[in-house]
Amino acid sequence: MKLPRRFFQPLATGAPAPFRELPVRLERMIHFVPPHNDKVRARVPELAGTVDVVLGNLEDAVPADQKEAARKGFVAMAQATDFAATGTGLWTRINALNSPWILDDLFTIVAEVGDKLDVVMVPKVEGPWDIHYIDQLLAQLEARHGVTKPILVHAILETAEGVANVDAIASASPRMHGMSLGPADLAASRGMKTTRVGGGHPDYRVIADPAGDAPRASAQQDLWHYTIAKMVDACMANGIKAFYGPFGDFSDGAACEAQFRNAFLMGCAGAWTLHPSQVAIAKRVFAPDPAEVAFAARIVEAMPDGTGAVMLDGKMQDDATWKQAKVIVDLAKLVAAKDPELAAVYKLG
Ligand SMILES: CC(C)(COP(=O)(O)OP(=O)(O)OC[C@H]1O[C@@H](n2cnc3c(N)ncnc32)[C@H](O)[C@@H]1OP(=O)(O)O)[C@@H](O)C(=O)NCCC(=O)NCCSC(=O)C[C@H](O)C(=O)O
Numbered sequence: 001m002k003l004p005r006r007f008f009q010p011l012a013t014g015a016p017a018p019f020r021e022l023p024v025r026l027e028r029m030i031h032f033v034p035p036h037n038d039k040v041r042a043r044v045p046e047l048a049g050t051v052d053v054v055l056g057n058l059e060d061a062v063p064a065d066q067k068e069a070a071r072k073g074f075v076a077m078a079q080a081t082d083f084a085a086t087g088t089g090l091w092t093r094i095n096a097l098n099s100p101w102i103l104d105d106l107f108t109i110v111a112e113v114g115d116k117l118d119v120v121m122v123p124k125v126e127g128p129w130d131i132h133y134i135d136q137l138l139a140q141l142e143a144r145h146g147v148t149k150p151i152l153v154h155a156i157l158e159t160a161e162g163v164a165n166v167d168a169i170a171s172a173s174p175r176m177h178g179m180s181l182g183p184a185d186l187a188a189s190r191g192m193k194t195t196r197v198g199g200g201h202p203d204y205r206v207i208a209d210p211a212g213d214a215p216r217a218s219a220q221q222d223l224w225h226y227t228i229a230k231m232v233d234a235c236m237a238n239g240i241k242a243f244y245g246p247f248g249d250f251s252d253g254a255a256c257e258a259q260f261r262n263a264f265l266m267g268c269a270g271a272w273t274l275h276p277s278q279v280a281i282a283k284r285v286f287a288p289d290p291a292e293v294a295f296a297a298r299i300v301e302a303m304p305d306g307t308g309a310v311m312l313d314g315k316m317q318d319d320a321t322w323k324q325a326k327v328i329v330d331l332a333k334l335v336a337a338k339d340p341e342l343a344a345v346y347k348l349g
């Protein structure tokens, strides 16, 4: 373990100093773009103003013989659009550390568009050693190419070993932005008997005890509850952000919304959107409910210094509910700053 005073030192001479606090950004959705697909890539300039983050995906879902085209496509799309002008984050998902493509991914992208890149998403992170490797390499590349803003790192939690090491991954580097659940790879790594990209399974359920001949009620359970809770605790304990990942059944908007909402309520900041149809769902879910915002604002107003106990509508409020209310009001302000329609509904000063 590094001494605390060395934790924030740049890892290469000439590399920018790491952030002490994460930049405050609204990241309701990380929108995946396949950069080797010319048709989808052509939509990026128009897309950029409508999503919080555009991510050029170089890893899974890009065929092996298209990896180079995806990398070039990402550089082209990063150069063609001023993402910062609309407050949109620019991320890339690089190939896995044990793949033949990772070095070319990072060498090319930092050299060509390092100054425009906010976050590198790293798949299949197994432990802090993976983050240390990327951290050092990024520092060397930032120094070589004169990148002035530190590029952040986002880990995908998608292997059993990664879940076992989640706390150490979250605290591995000041470069850590956050973590996303990767339910498809994690299912495979765990030996789960599913063929889905996120969401539930009709056979994962609890059943009521028998009561004579009456039909026994049963209800589907959330396959991802344990992992999301573990990921949220690891992230929030380290001041970084947790995200639900992908929902692969584009035809089932209701199930996508339910999965996103569970993640939101559990503490996640956003989710991945893989198709334009999922963007509106993420916008709906990852902004607090106006009635909840109004009640939270009343709590904050009723306890100006955040201490004591008061009654509101028959419900006791104290320091702890004040803190919950503050989470909701702060998020609503962040959303309102970007979304005039919701700003008008929230009516926060
Ligand atoms: C999956 C897709 C290839 C589907 O694309 P397509 O066949 O074109 O679908 P549609 O005809 O329904 O598309 C309608 C129009 O929307 C455009 N489109 C489609 N996808 C996108 C997009 N992501 N961004 C912007 N625009 C998009 C189409 O071009 C159509 O346009 P038009 O013809 O003008 O009307 C495609 O959606 C896609 O590639 N999505 C991303 C898939 C991806 O990145 N998958 C990997 C992430 S999930 C994962 O890796 C698992 C995870 O790691 C884990 O382990 O859990």
Ligand SMILES: [Mg+2]
Binding pocket: 060, 123, 158, 182, 184, 185
């Ligand atoms: Mg994956």
